Amino acid sequence: MDISRQSTELPEENERGPRARTRRLMLKTAIRLMQAGLTPSVSDVAEAAGVSRATAYRYFPSQAALVDAVVDEALGPILKWKDRSPDAGERIESLFRTSLPRLDEFEATFKAALKLSLDQWAQRKSGAPEGEPQFMRGHRVELLRNALEPLRVQLPAEEFDRLTQALSLIFGIEALVVLKDIWGLDSKESEKVATWAALELVRATMRHKNKEG
Missing domain, CATH: 1.10.357 (Tetracycline Repressor; domain 2)
Known part of the structure; x- marks a missing residue:
């Protein structure tokens, strides 16, 4: 997959504990996929991030919730x-x-x-x-x-x-x-x-x- 040359870097946050790190990993993975021109589902992001689907859906229960979080991150x-x-x-x-x-x-x-x-x-x-x-x-x-x-x-x-x-x-x-x-x-x-x-x-x-x- 060709990744867009646009930046995929997001401002670093204070991450505390595995839950925060997992959520951050999913957001970074989602924005990487979206910068490549995709509109990924929660399952797509889970697979790309190496996270189980069950875990992914605990953080983002729907595609809309995932994309909304990514947009907020990108708006920065x-x-x-x-x-x-x-x-x-x-x-x-x-x-x-x-x-x-x-x-x-x-x-x-x-x-x-x-x-x-x-x-x-x-x-x-x-x-x-x-x-x-x-x-x-x-x-x-x-x-x-x-x-x-x-x-x-x-x-x-x-x-x-x-x-x-x-x-x-x-x-x-x-x-x-x-x-x-x-x-x-x-x-x-x-x-x-x-x-x-x-x-x-x-x-x-x-x-x-x-x-x-």
């Missing part, structure tokens, strides 16, 4: 992002500058998670019996709301939500799919376009507010 510093600037534009730029290189580094992993989400949607759409729990995604909502917090008191709730929703279209792996796979941009160019678009949305919203005011 994005989930810890904080910015105290009173300027929403500066905070949005900070969030994009922090997030997009990380999304690019673990691009294959996030695409594998996206594939799982789309596959589950297709199964539900076809009326197939529901099997594993649904893989839920949604970190971007909280992150964008935090970035836009300075505008919460300046904008009506409806406009605040609309801006957050609009930004969510260009914040995430989907934006890289469009910019890199469709437009053929490289990582740096993709980051510039996405960040520019985000800042323009914020500026346009504020111009509209000031014009009305």
Whole structure:
């Protein structure tokens, strides 16, 4: 199997005891497989990691639970992002500058998670019996709301939500799919376009507010 050249290294944690080490081994194995373009099942990861299936399912009872844990690991510093600037534009730029290189580094992993989400949607759409729990995604909502917090008191709730929703279209792996796979941009160019678009949305919203005011 050809492994992607994208990094499979994750931040080291304080591991205590065999349970923590086993879980860590499974996560590292899962992200290695996902960086290779796969969307592994719990059994796939157990086999690749040399762990029994019974043990693997004690840690991750479903594929959705496994992929959710891997995504959180891959997001890493994005989930810890904080910015105290009173300027929403500066905070949005900070969030994009922090997030997009990380999304690019673990691009294959996030695409594998996206594939799982789309596959589950297709199964539900076809009326197939529901099997594993649904893989839920949604970190971007909280992150964008935090970035836009300075505008919460300046904008009506409806406009605040609309801006957050609009930004969510260009914040995430989907934006890289469009910019890199469709437009053929490289990582740096993709980051510039996405960040520019985000800042323009914020500026346009504020111009509209000031014009009305």
